[in-house]
Amino acid sequence: MEEMSRRNLKTLAAALLGCAALAAAASAAKPPDVDFVPTPHKVVREMLKLARVTGKDIVYDLGCGDGRIVITAARTAGARAWGFEIDPDLVEEARLNAEKEKVGRLVTIEERDIFTVDLSSASVVMLYLLPELNVKLLPQLARLRPGARIVSHDFGIEGYPPDVTTTVHQYDGKVSAVHLWTAPLRKATDYFALD
């Protein structure tokens, strides 16, 4: 009888472990919410300049692609930087790029869904996503410390006017917008309340 219940317990444990493995595989297989389109290096430099990134900063790039933003933050400012990316091939590429640029000590690339990342340790958050994804991130952005900066390439956050927007003229004639906000984010209606 005792032997039987021990076997039952083992079967149950194996089933639970199987479920956990399946759940992990399912979450790892989530497709990207937006495809990889790299930010041109000239725009990366403007994003770092607008956020006034220094060696004291902790920079997060949500959907880091090949890692260029976090690598440049580490290489040019000495910042510690985390890139979060869902595509395993890009995760590998970004890690290799960080090693090639000799900033592996400062840069960490994590294979993660950006919607599961706790932003409370970041002092700068970089975005090059889509407007609806920026809005979806609002509950996480609300956890940023006061004074943390958010910089987005091209896309705004609906209902939340940026502090500053600058433009970058690229070599191919395209013009990119770069927006800066400072935490805590204020809704457009909060500005009227100040009058």
Ligand SMILES: C[S@@+](CC[C@H](N)C(=O)[O-])C[C@H]1O[C@@H](n2cnc3c(N)ncnc32)[C@H](O)[C@@H]1O
């Ligand atoms: C437009 S690219 C920007 C890449 C990089 N930040 C840059 O500016 O060069 C967006 C990146 O987000 C990644 N991505 C999309 N959905 C994601 C998610 N839910 N979690 C993590 N990364 C995601 C894509 O694989 C892609 O590399």
